Amino acid sequence: MSATAEKTSLNGGEFLIRETEAHQVFIPEEFSEEQQMIADTCRDFLKTEIHPRLEEIDKAKSPDLMSSLMDKAGELGLLGTAVPEEYGGFGMNFNTSMLVAEVLGAGHSFSVAQSAHTGIGTLPILYYGNEEQKNKYLPNLASGAWKAAYCLTEPDSGSDANSGKTKAELSADGKTYKINGQKMWITNGGFADIFIVFAKIEDDKNLTAFIIEKSFGGITMNEPEQKLGIKGSDTRQVFFNDCVVPVENMLSARGNGFKIAVNILNIGRIKLASAAVGGSKGVLNQAINYANERKQFGISIGRFGAIKHKLAQMATKIWVCESANYRAGQNIDDLIDTLKGEGLTDAEAKLKALEQFAIECAIMKVYGSEVLDLVADEGVQIYGGMGYSADAPMERAYRDSRINRIFEGTNEINRMLVLDMYLKRAMKGELDLMGPATAV
CATH class of the missing domain: 1.20.140.10 (Butyryl-CoA Dehydrogenase, subunit A, domain 3)
Known part of the structure; x- marks a missing residue:
């Protein structure tokens, strides 16, 4: 359902203090035929590729199986729902991406891998990247040719994320940054091609984000974490050891x-x-x-x-x-x-x-x-x-x-x-x- 002229929209949090007419509230029954077809594609994918293999996924000894399942999801367009068409995605609205998240949410470990890739792995580039970054990375992320991971949490910075100790040092010629630090609980770490990494430059109070390609080198990682649940989700500690990153791979502005x-x-x-x-x-x-x-x-x-x-x-x-x-x-x-x-x-x-x-x-x-x-x-x-x-x-x-x-x-x-x-x-x-x- 699109916004209509007669609709009086709420501000965030205002639902608590302002009356809303029933016809102003979207309900799932209003999803279009196209949106329902996308949901059906997700259900079929779970039925054929994920649910029959849940035990195999949980016991996989390497990240290759999850990576191959992500490839198949990419071929069906399930990784590019929210990415605009000009960058190789489908350009669907927010509620459609919510619908995809809902249906795939029954996919256990796979849903974690998929959501990490399409959400925290892809959206920082979509929302904060410049045109060159978007054109370079988004088509490959939307297709699944490249998989993404998000590196924020550190051993001593969880909820207090801005206290991270990972450092970025500018080279003498001003062309690269050298990244050093340790990240933990990194979903998709074992098969990711692209890492969204947060580090501090010099004595900055706030973090700066970088797009780091695995091919840059200087990246090592532990074996997958042994977890209570979502055992098929590849979760690792990732280490950046003199990882050299071009200055043009800074995401948004310094300190942002x-x-x-x-x-x-x-x-x-x-x-x-x-x-x-x-x-x-x-x-x-x-x-x-x-x-x-x-x-x-x-x-x-x-x-x-x-x-x-x-x-x-x-x-x-x-x-x-x-x-x-x-x-x-x-x-x-x-x-x-x-x-x-x-x-x-x-x-x-x-x-x-x-x-x-x-x-x-x-x-x-x-x-x-x-x-x-x-x-x-x-x-x-x-x-x-x-x-x-x-x-x-x-x-x-x-x-x-x-x-x-x-x-x-x-x-x-x-x-x-x-x-x-x-x-x-x-x-x-x-x-x-x-x-x-x-x-x-």
């Missing part, structure tokens, strides 16, 4: 890296919530099928009130999360259209819109990840003893779900961010919190 990281995380948060809906739907469908097939006391356990209650609660929370995701996604799309109409470039409009709705992104990240955890936990309970067995699907779902409360900023950090952003906007006069509060 922390801003890039924060704004890209806004996108990652709400798309994580969409992926959580996809994962939750997958678990719910499996739980329903099992409840109908499993018999105790001569009847299907799905006829027991306690099981019905669990399934109903799971479905309700999934529906709430899905509805809120696409409502926020459409609000973002509407603002993007408005800002482009006012003369902003596509990248400028998207960044400003996502920054405006950062409150919603943080809220949905928290809610979506906790819905998935609840759904997976109840899925295990419905399966009973089989839920605890690695021979049944709930064991993997339960383990894989847990990371989402840590990804893209912990839920504790995001809860604080929501309150912080609300209060700051109220103090600036951007949101009238006192008026509605007084009325209550």
